[in-house]
Amino acid sequence: MSFEHSKKILIALDYDDQQIALNFVKQLSPDTCRLKVGKEMFTYFGPAFVKELIDLGFDVFLDLKFHDIPNTVAKAVTAAAKMGVWMVNVHASGGFEMMHKAKLALEQFGDKAPLLIAVTVLTSMDEKELKRLGIEKSPQEQVIYLARLAKEAGLDGIVCSAQEAKVLKVELGDKFKLVTPGIRPEGSDVGDQKRIMTPKQAIDAGSDYLVIGRPITKSNDPVKVLNDVNRSIN
Numbered sequence: 001m002s003f004e005h006s007k008k009i010l011i012a013l014d015y016d017d018q019q020i021a022l023n024f025v026k027q028l029s030p031d032t033c034r035l036k037v038g039k040e041m042f043t044y045f046g047p048a049f050v051k052e053l054i055d056l057g058f059d060v061f062l063d064l065k066f067h068d069i070p071n072t073v074a075k076a077v078t079a080a081a082k083m084g085v086w087m088v089n090v091h092a093s094g095g096f097e098m099m100h101k102a103k104l105a106l107e108q109f110g111d112k113a114p115l116l117i118a119v120t121v122l123t124s125m126d127e128k129e130l131k132r133l134g135i136e137k138s139p140q141e142q143v144i145y146l147a148r149l150a151k152e153a154g155l156d157g158i159v160c161s162a163q164e165a166k167v168l169k170v171e172l173g174d175k176f177k178l179v180t181p182g183i184r185p186e187g188s189d190v191g192d193q194k195r196i197m198t199p200k201q202a203i204d205a206g207s208d209y210l211v212i213g214r215p216i217t218k219s220n221d222p223v224k225v226l227n228d229v230n231r232s233i234n
C-alpha cells in the first residue's frame with residue numbers, strides 16, 4: 001500500500017477521554033494516517049495532548065476553525081505554528097483581511113509553517129440551513145465563492161464537502177488543497193452530516209485529504225475500519 005496515499009486520511013480524534021484516544025492512536029502508524037484534534041479534545045486536554053501526538057510521530061491538523069478579528073486570528077495561528085502542527089484552519093466567512101493576515105503571520109516560519117486552510121460551508125449544512133442564515137446561494141455556489149476568496153487571500157486550500165471537489169479542482173487548480181469531511185463509508189451512520197460521500201467517491205472527485213471521525217472512532221474495531229478505508233482508496 002502506498003504510504004502517501006494512506007496519509008490522505010485525517011482521523012478526527014473526537015474523544016472525551018485522553019487515555020482512550022491514546023490507546024487507539026498507539027495502534028496506528030504515522031505512515032497510515034494523520035490525526036485531527038478539534039474543539040472537544042483541545043478544550044479538554046490542550047496543547048500538551050497535541051504535542052504528545054506530534055512526539056509519537058504524527059502530523060496533526062489543529063481544527064479550531066478560528067474566526068475573529070484579523071489581529072487575534074493572526075496570533076492564534078502563530079501559536080498553532082509554534083506548537084508544531086501540520087495544518088490549521090480558520091473560517092473563510094471571517095473575511096479576506098482575516099485570512100490574509102493569518103497567512104502573513106505564518107511567513108516567519110518558512111517551510112515549517114503549517115498549511116493554512118479555510119472552512120467554507122460546513123458539511124453539516126444544506127440549502128435550507130444556508131437560507132436560515134440569509135444566504136440565497138446553493139451550498140456549492142457559496143463554497144466556490146468562499147474558496148475563491150480564500151485563494152485570493154493566499155491560503156493553501158479549503159475545507160468543503162467532497163460533493164464540491166470536482167468543480168473546485170477545475171475552478172481553483174490542482175495545487176489548492178481540498179480537505180473533505182462528511183465522509184461515510186458504505187453502510188455507516190450519517191449522523192449530523194448532510195453533504196456526504198464515500199471515501200472512494202471523494203478521492204475520485206479530487207479530494208486531497210479525507211477527514212473521517214465517527215465511522216472509525218465509534219466502531220468496534222477502529223483499526224480495521226481505517227485499514228478497510230485505506231484499501232478502498234488504493
Ligand SMILES: O=C(O)c1cc(=O)[nH]c(=O)n1[C@@H]1O[C@H](COP(=O)(O)O)[C@@H](O)[C@H]1O
Nearest residue numbers: 012038063121122123159181211212213214
Ligand atoms: O473542519 C473540519 O474538520 C470540519 C468541517 C466541516 O465542514 N465538517 C466537519 O465535519 N468537520 C469536522 O470533521 C469531523 C467529522 O467527523 P465525523 O462526522 O465523525 O466523521 C468533525 O471533527 C468535524 O468537526
